[in-house]
Amino acid sequence: MRPFKHPPADEFALERIFHALSDPARLEIVRRLAHVEAATCGELDGGRPKSSMSHHFRILREAGLVHTRGAGTLHQNSLRRTELDTRFPGLLDAVLRQAP
Amino acid sequence: MRPFKHPPADEFALERIFHALSDPARLEIVRRLAHVEAATCGELDGGRPKSSMSHHFRILREAGLVHTRGAGTLHQNSLRRTELDTRFPGLLDAVLRQAP
DNA sequence: CGTTAAGTTCGATACTAGTCGAACTATCGA
DNA sequence: TCGATAGTTCGACTAGTATCGAACTTAACG
Numbered sequence: 445m446r447p448f449k450h451p452p453a454d455e456f457a458l459e460r461i462f463h464a465l466s467d468p469a470r471l472e473i474v475r476r477l478a479h480v481e482a483a484t485c486g487e488l489d490g491g492r493p494k495s496s497m498s499h500h501f502r503i504l505r506e507a508g509l510v511h512t513r514g515a516g517t518l519h520q521n522s523l524r525r526t527e528l529d530t531r532f533p534g535l536l537d538a539v540l541r542q543a544p
Numbered sequence: 545m546r547p548f549k550h551p552p553a554d555e556f557a558l559e560r561i562f563h564a565l566s567d568p569a570r571l572e573i574v575r576r577l578a579h580v581e582a583a584t585c586g587e588l589d590g591g592r593p594k595s596s597m598s599h600h601f602r603i604l605r606e607a608g609l610v611h612t613r614g615a616g617t618l619h620q621n622s623l624r625r626t627e628l629d630t631r632f633p634g635l636l637d638a639v640l641r642q643a644p
Numbered sequence: 645c646g647t648t649a650a651g652t653t654c655g656a657t658a659c660t661a662g663t664c665g666a667a668c669t670a671t672c673g674a
Numbered sequence: 675t676c677g678a679t680a681g682t683t684c685g686a687c688t689a690g691t692a693t694c695g696a697a698c699t700t701a702a703c704g
Binding site: 458459460462463465466467468471532533534535537538539541542 | 558559560562563565566567568571632633634635637638639641642
């Protein structure tokens with residue numbers, strides 16, 4: 445499995461993060477990830493096909509919102525919460541306070 | 545002059561706000577508006593044509609980020625800061641802390 | 645009025661992004 | 675090793691969006 449590209453926290457771009465969060469499907473993914481330690485792609489699809497989910501996770505990963513690590517045949521995704529809170533204090537809280 | 549449509553604070557949609565902020569031109573507008581009481585469209589174009597600016601201001605208005613009021617022949621735009629802070633505490637701060 | 649100035653609207657174009665099926669890859673288990 | 679499973683990649687289609695010139699609207703001022 446190819447390793448994923450995860451930008452370091454000092455390369456996070458606000459525009460990219462906002463773009464990632466401007467899609468309802470991705471906003472929902474982020475919110476659901478906030479309640480768990482990690483989740484697989486399959487656990488978070490809302491009936492959407494796998495190729496669509498893969499696309500959304502890639503956007504979230506490249507924005508720096510989500511970290512994905514392979515665990516056997518499945519991928520565990522987690523919110524990069526502490527890094528995001530350090531780099532953009534208040535942003536994630538604002539998102540999550542909205543619709544818990 | 546046609547009155548502008550300004551959504552009430554309880555109709556702000558996070559997706560729409562994020563989309564509005566995902567464009568570099570609009571992010572810059574918001575940041576510059578944070579430093580002044582109000583500004584006209586012309587004061588904030590970065591050499592961009594008026595039709596482009598008008599487009600961006602409409603997106604910002606309809607997301608609830610900016611309020612526009614006509615003052616004679618020019619339009620005064622201001623950040624809806626208190627309403628945004630009430631509805632999404634921390635969000636605007638996160639944006640503005642980033643690049644003052 | 646006629647003019648100037650500030651923005652808006654319209655229309656065309658180009659680019660960007662979301663959706664989803666099909667084929668591919670990698671890993672685990674029988 | 676064969677098959678099943680989880681996810682990625684590819685390709686095509688579609689929908690949305692940015693850009694910008696040109697025409698239009700509105701208001702202030704001679």
